[in-house]
Amino acid sequence: GTYPVSKFQQLRYALEDSDTEKAQREIEVLKSGGMDDSKIAHGFKASMTHPYTGTRERDKEFYDAQDEDGKKVIDAANERRALILDRFKELPQK
Numbered sequence: 001g002t003y004p005v006s007k008f009q010q011l012r013y014a015l016e017d018s019d020t021e022k023a024q025r026e027i028e029v030l031k032s033g034g035m036d037d038s039k040i041a042h043g044f045k046a047s048m049t050h051p052y053t054g055t056r057e058r059d060k061e062f063y064d065a066q067d068e069d070g071k072k073v074i075d076a077a078n079e080r081r082a083l084i085l086d087r088f089k090e091l092p093q094k
């Protein structure tokens with residue numbers, strides 16, 4: 001299937017790059033689109049914790065079916081997601 005680009009994509013990119021100024025600008029863009037701080041926080045967290053395969057159960061089945069190298073890739077992706085989410089939580093509140 002084809003999925004629309006997430007409205008949080010540019011914010012995620014800024015946080016991946018540790019660019020807090022750009023992240024703040026992207027938050028302002030989201031706010032100008034009608035989102036408040038609560039909706040942004042909830043939506044960003046949901047986008048960063050969404051199951052890769054659509055459900056947590058399928059994610060577990062997929063993970064369990066991997067060899068050690070495959071599991072390392074998935075673990076690294078999960079660590080990266082957690083790092084980005086931590087960077088979001090550390091942004092100064094305006």
